[in-house]
Amino acid sequence: MIEQLTRRLVLSAPAALWAGAAFAQQKEPFRFGALMPTTGPEAGYGLDFVKTYEMAVKDINDKGGVAGRPLEMIVLDTQAKPELAISGANKLIDVDKVAVVITAWSSVVKAVAPIANRTSVLELNMGANSPDIAHLGDYVYTVFPLAEVDVTALAKYTREKLGKSRAAVLYINNDTGIGGAKIYRDVFTAAGGQIVAFEAYDPKATDFTGVLLKARVGNPDVVHIHGLSELPQVIAQMRQLGMPQQITSYSAGYNPKLLAQLGAAAEGLIVTSLAPTAGTNPNVAKLLDLWKQVGRAPNGLPYLQYAWDSTVVVADLFAWVDKNKLPVTGENMRKALLEIKTFDLPMTGKLVVTNDHRVDKPVYLYVVKNGQFTLLDTIA
Amino acid sequence: MDYLASAGVLIGIYIILAAGYNLIIGYGGLNTIAHPIFFALGAYTTALLAIGTGLPPVICIAAGIGVAVIASVFLAVTTLRISGDYLLIASLGFQLGLLQAINNLDFTGGPSGLSNIPVTLSGPARGWLYLMITAALALLVIWLVHRGMSGPFGRAVRAMRDDDVACAALGRGLFTMKVVIFAFGCGTAGLAGGMYAYYFQYISPEQFNVAQSATILTMVVLGGIGTIWGPVLGAFVLVALPQVITFLQLPSSLVGPLQGLIFTSLVILFLFLRPHGLVGTRTPGAAH
Amino acid sequence: MTDPVILLQILWTGIAMSSYFVLFTVAFALTLKVEKLWNFAQAGLMGIAFYTMFWSLNAAHWPTWAGIVASVLLTIGVTIGMEIWAIDVLRRRHSSGLIFFIFTLIFSQFVAFLLTLLFGTEPETIFPSVMSPVRIVSGIAVSDWDLQAVGLTAALLIALYLLIRFTRDGQFMLAVADNEKLSEIYGISARRAYILSGVISALLIVAGIWLYGTRAGVTPDVPVDLILTAVIATLIGGLGRVFSAGMVAVGLALLQSFSILFIASKWQGLLLYGILFFALLVFPRGIPAWRPRRIQPAPKPAAPVQAEG
Numbered sequence: 001m002i003e004q005l006t007r008r009l010v011l012s013a014p015a016a017l018w019a020g021a022a023f024a025q026q027k028e029p030f031r032f033g034a035l036m037p038t039t040g041p042e043a044g045y046g047l048d049f050v051k052t053y054e055m056a057v058k059d060i061n062d063k064g065g066v067a068g069r070p071l072e073m074i075v076l077d078t079q080a081k082p083e084l085a086i087s088g089a090n091k092l093i094d095v096d097k098v099a100v101v102i103t104a105w106s107s108v109v110k111a112v113a114p115i116a117n118r119t120s121v122l123e124l125n126m127g128a129n130s131p132d133i134a135h136l137g138d139y140v141y142t143v144f145p146l147a148e149v150d151v152t153a154l155a156k157y158t159r160e161k162l163g164k165s166r167a168a169v170l171y172i173n174n175d176t177g178i179g180g181a182k183i184y185r186d187v188f189t190a191a192g193g194q195i196v197a198f199e200a201y202d203p204k205a206t207d208f209t210g211v212l213l214k215a216r217v218g219n220p221d222v223v224h225i226h227g228l229s230e231l232p233q234v235i236a237q238m239r240q241l242g243m244p245q246q247i248t249s250y251s252a253g254y255n256p257k258l259l260a261q262l263g264a265a266a267e268g269l270i271v272t273s274l275a276p277t278a279g280t281n282p283n284v285a286k287l288l289d290l291w292k293q294v295g296r297a298p299n300g301l302p303y304l305q306y307a308w309d310s311t312v313v314v315a316d317l318f319a320w321v322d323k324n325k326l327p328v329t330g331e332n333m334r335k336a337l338l339e340i341k342t343f344d345l346p347m348t349g350k351l352v353v354t355n356d357h358r359v360d361k362p363v364y365l366y367v368v369k370n371g372q373f374t375l376l377d378t379i380a
Numbered sequence: 381m382d383y384l385a386s387a388g389v390l391i392g393i394y395i396i397l398a399a400g401y402n403l404i405i406g407y408g409g410l411n412t413i414a415h416p417i418f419f420a421l422g423a424y425t426t427a428l429l430a431i432g433t434g435l436p437p438v439i440c441i442a443a444g445i446g447v448a449v450i451a452s453v454f455l456a457v458t459t460l461r462i463s464g465d466y467l468l469i470a471s472l473g474f475q476l477g478l479l480q481a482i483n484n485l486d487f488t489g490g491p492s493g494l495s496n497i498p499v500t501l502s503g504p505a506r507g508w509l510y511l512m513i514t515a516a517l518a519l520l521v522i523w524l525v526h527r528g529m530s531g532p533f534g535r536a537v538r539a540m541r542d543d544d545v546a547c548a549a550l551g552r553g554l555f556t557m558k559v560v561i562f563a564f565g566c567g568t569a570g571l572a573g574g575m576y577a578y579y580f581q582y583i584s585p586e587q588f589n590v591a592q593s594a595t596i597l598t599m600v601v602l603g604g605i606g607t608i609w610g611p612v613l614g615a616f617v618l619v620a621l622p623q624v625i626t627f628l629q630l631p632s633s634l635v636g637p638l639q640g641l642i643f644t645s646l647v648i649l650f651l652f653l654r655p656h657g658l659v660g661t662r663t664p665g666a667a668h
Numbered sequence: 669m670t671d672p673v674i675l676l677q678i679l680w681t682g683i684a685m686s687s688y689f690v691l692f693t694v695a696f697a698l699t700l701k702v703e704k705l706w707n708f709a710q711a712g713l714m715g716i717a718f719y720t721m722f723w724s725l726n727a728a729h730w731p732t733w734a735g736i737v738a739s740v741l742l743t744i745g746v747t748i749g750m751e752i753w754a755i756d757v758l759r760r761r762h763s764s765g766l767i768f769f770i771f772t773l774i775f776s777q778f779v780a781f782l783l784t785l786l787f788g789t790e791p792e793t794i795f796p797s798v799m800s801p802v803r804i805v806s807g808i809a810v811s812d813w814d815l816q817a818v819g820l821t822a823a824l825l826i827a828l829y830l831l832i833r834f835t836r837d838g839q840f841m842l843a844v845a846d847n848e849k850l851s852e853i854y855g856i857s858a859r860r861a862y863i864l865s866g867v868i869s870a871l872l873i874v875a876g877i878w879l880y881g882t883r884a885g886v887t888p889d890v891p892v893d894l895i896l897t898a899v900i901a902t903l904i905g906g907l908g909r910v911f912s913a914g915m916v917a918v919g920l921a922l923l924q925s926f927s928i929l930f931i932a933s934k935w936q937g938l939l940l941y942g943i944l945f946f947a948l949l950v951f952p953r954g955i956p957a958w959r960p961r962r963i964q965p966a967p968k969p970a971a972p973v974q975a976e977g
C-alpha cells in the first residue's frame with residue numbers, strides 16, 4: 001500500500017510540478033510596465049536594460065513566480081524623449097492597467113511624474129541620477145542612487161584621502177553635467193578645498209582646448225570631468241595639451257570602451273561605480289554568464305545590475321501586496337515599498353528606501369592601472 | 381480612457397501646428413524650418429507665467445501667443461527685406477540660437493526643462509475636457525485659415541506665392557502680406573505651445589529642435605501642401621500610426637528607425653509621385 | 669589667460685579644428701553657387717561617408733586606404749544618383765525652392781534613420797583610439813592630427829582653386845554658375861557642371877568627415893549639426909563666394925575658440941547664431957571686405973525685395 005502510494009506520489013510529482021507550472025501560467029500574472037529607449041540615441045543602453053529585465057523576469061518565473069503567479073513585463077519605447085514617455089505611460093496605466101512603472105533617463109522620469117501622481121501609480125526610477133528626482137511627488141521613488149551619492153563620495157575622497165586642494169571642474173552643459181558638477185563643487189569646498197575652475201562645455205563641442213586651458217590657468221591638482229560620451233575626447237585633448245593632473249569622473253567613465261580609445265592616456269583615471277563587481281558578488285558572475293549566451297559584452301554592467309534588482313524589488317512589492325491580501329493598486333504598491341523599506345538584492349546588495357525619496361548605497365572607486373579598472377576603495 | 385484622450389490632444393496640437401505651418405509655406409510660399417521655436421515660445425511663456433504668477437490659463441496662453449507673434453514679426457521684418465532664402469537660414473539660426481539660450485538660462489529650467497506646471501483641470505474627465513478644448517481650437521484655426529485664404533486676401537496671397545514678381549508689379553503690399561501670414565502662422569504655433577504646456581505639465585528644450593521641424597514638415601507634405609484638410613490628415617497619420625504600431629508588438633529595436641524610414645520614404649515618394657499630398661488635387665499652373 | 673603661449677595654443681588648435689568645417693562649408697557653398705541649391709542632403713552624404721569608412725575599417729577589417737576609397741566611391745555614387753534621379757527631375761518640373769528644400773532635408777533624415785537601423789546610436793570614431801602623437805613647439809602642443817588636418821585642407825583647397833582657375837571644366841562650372849541658359853547656348857553642359865560640382869563636394873565631404881571622425885565621436889544625428897555651421901558660414905561669406913565662405917568658417921571657429929576668454933564656455937554655441945543675426949542685419953550680402961578678383965562673378969545689383977524669394 002505504502003509502496004503504491006509512494007509510486008503514485010513519485011510518478012505524480014513531476015506531473016504536479018508540470019501542473020503547478022501550467023497552473024502558474026494560467027494564473028493572472030503580476031504586470032509591471034517599463035519605459036525604456038529601445039530606439040533612438042540611447043537605445044544602446046536601453047535595449048540592454050530591457051534584455052536584463054527579461055532575464056530577471058525569467059529567473060523569477062522559473063523559480064515559481066511571485067506567490068505562484070507569473071511576473072510579466074510590458075515594455076514601451078520612449079527614445080528617452082518626454083513626449084513618447086508620456087504616451088507610453090498613459091498606455092501602460094490606462095490600457096494595460098499596471099500599478100507600477102519603471103523608468104530611466106531624467107527627462108522621462110520627470111515627464112511621467114505628473115501622470116504617476118495624478119493616477120496614483122508607482123513610478124520607480126532605475127537609472128537616472130538627477131537630484132531633482134527626489135522632489136517629483138509622492139508616487140515617484142528611486143531604486144538607483146541619485147547623483148549626490150557617488151559624486152559626494154568621490155569629492156570627499158579626492159579631498160581627504162588623496163589630499164587634493166585645488167580642483168578644476170569641467171562638465172557637460174546638460175542636466176547630468178550641471179547637477180553633478182554643482183554637487184562636486186559644494187562638497188569639495190565644504191571639505192576645505194578650493195575650486196579653481198568651473199566650466200561647462202556644449203554637448204556638441206569637439207574642441208575642448210578653451211575650457212582645458214582655463215582649467216590649466218587655475219593651476220589645479222585634480223581635474224574632475226563630469227561628461228558623457230565625449231569624455232574620452234576631453235581626456236585625450238587634456239593629455240595632449242600636456243596637462244598631467246589627476247583626472248576623476250563619475251560612473252559614466254567606468255566604461256571599457258574608454259580604455260580602448262585612450263590607451264595609455266587613461267592611466268591613473270579614477271571613476272566611481274555604484275555596483276559591486278563579479279569578484280565580490282557571485283550573482284554578478286551569473287549575470288555575466290547569461291550575457292555570454294547573448295554573445296557580446298553588455299553596455300553599462302553596473303546599470304544592468306540595478307536593472308535586474310529593480311525587477312526583484314517589483315516582485316517583492318507584488319509579494320507583499322498579495323500576502324496582505326490587498327488589491328494591486330499603485331497606492332498599495334507604494335505602501336509596500338515604504339513598509340518593506342529594506343531590500344536584500346542579489347546584484348547590488350542591500351537597498352534602503354527612505355521617506356525622502358532617496359536611496360543610499362556604497363560607492364566603489366576604481367582606478368585605471370595597466371590598462372584595467374582596479375578597485376581602489378569602497379565607501380559605505 | 382485617458383490614453384485615447386491624450387493621443388487625441390496630441391493630434392489636436394499637431395493639427396494646429398501643421399495648419400499654421402502649412403499657411404506659411406503652402407499658402408505663403410515662405411521657406412522656413414523654424415516653426416517649433418514659436419511652439420517653444422508659446423509653451424515656455426505660458427509655463428513660466430503659470431508657475432510664477434498663477435494667472436488664469438487664458439491669460440497665460442494669450443501671452444504665449446503674443447510672444448510668438450512678436451518674435452515672428454521681428455524675424456520676418458529683418459530677413460524678408462533681403463530674400464526668402466535668408467528667411468530660411470535666419471529662422472533656423474533663430475530656432476537653434478534660442479534653444480541654446482533656453483538651455484543655458486536658469487529661469488527656464490535649463491536642459492532639465494520645466495516640470496510642475498500647475499494643474500488646471502483635474503478629475504476623471506480631465507483628458508476628455510482637454511480633448512474637446514483642443515479639438516475646438518484646432519477647428520477654429522482651420523476655419524480661420526480657410527476664411528482667410530478664400531477671400532480676396534487669399535487670392536492675393538496665392539498670386540504672390542505663384543509669381544511674386546508679377547504680383548509686385550500689380551502694386552500689392554507684398555511685404556506686409558508675407559509678414560501677416562508669417563505672424564499668424566507662428567501665433568497659432570504659440571497657441572499650440574500653451575495648450576501643450578498645460579496638458580502635459582512638462583516641457584524641455586529638446587522637444588523643439590530640428591527633429592520636430594522635420595516632423596511638422598512631413599505632416600504638411602504628406603497631407604498636402606496648400607490644402608485646408610491636408611495638415612489635419614498629416615497630423616493624424618503621423619501621431620496615430622506610431623501608436624497603432626506599438627499595439628502590433630513588433631521587436632522594439634526595429635520600430636523606431638523603421639517608422640522614421642517609412643515616413644521619410646513616403647515624403648520622398650510623395651514629392652515625386654504625388655506632390656499634392658494625400659488630400660490635394662493637381663491644380664494646373666500651380667508652382668508645386 | 670592672456671599669456672601669449674595660451675593665445676597661440678588656442679589659435680593653433682582653433683585653426684586645426686576649423687579644418688573640417690572649412691571643407692564642409694566649401695562643399696556646401698560650391699553646390700549653392702553652381703546649382704543654386706541649398707543642398708541639405710550633404711548631411712546625409714556625411715553620414716554615408718563616415719559609416720562606410722567606419723564599417724570598412726572596423727567590421728570588414730580592410731586596410732585604411734581601401735576604406736577611404738570605398739567611402740569616396742559610395743559618396744560620389746550617391747551624389748550622382750541623387751543628381752540624376754532626383755534633383756534633375758525636380759529641376760525639369762520647375763519645382764519651387766520649397767520642394768528642393770524639403771527633398772534635401774528629408775533625404776538627410778532618411779539616411780540618418782537608415783544608419784541608425786544599421787549601426788545603432790553609440791558614438792563611434794573611425795579608429796578605436798582618439799590619441800595622436802604630440803610635440804611641443806615653443807610651448808604649444810602640436811599633434812599629428814593637427815598637422816594632417818591643416819595640410820589636407822590646404823591641399824584640397826589649392827587643388828580646387830587650380831581646378832576652377834586653370835581647367836576647362838572649372839571654367840565651365842563658373843559659367844554655369846553665372847548664367848546657366850547662356851552657357852548652354854555656348855554648348856556648355858549644365859548637367860556636367862552640376863555633376864562635377866557634386867563630385868567635388870562629395871570629395872570634400874569625405875575628407876572633412878575623415879578628419880572629424882578620427883578625432884570625435886559620430887552618431888547618425890551629428891551631420892545635421894555639422895552642416896548648420898557650413899550653412900551659416902556660407903551665408904555670411906556671401907552667396908556665390910566659395911573661398912570667402914571657407915575663410916568665414918575659419919573665422920567663426922576661431923571666434924568661438926577665443927570667446928572662451930570673455931564668456932563662459934557654455935555660451936559658445938549661442939555665439940554662432942548671434943553672429944549670424946548680426947551679419948544678416950548689417951551685411952546682408954556677405955562681408956564686403958572680401959571683394960575678390962574675377963574668380964567669382966561680380967555681385968548682383970541690389971534686387972527688389974522679393975525677387976529671390
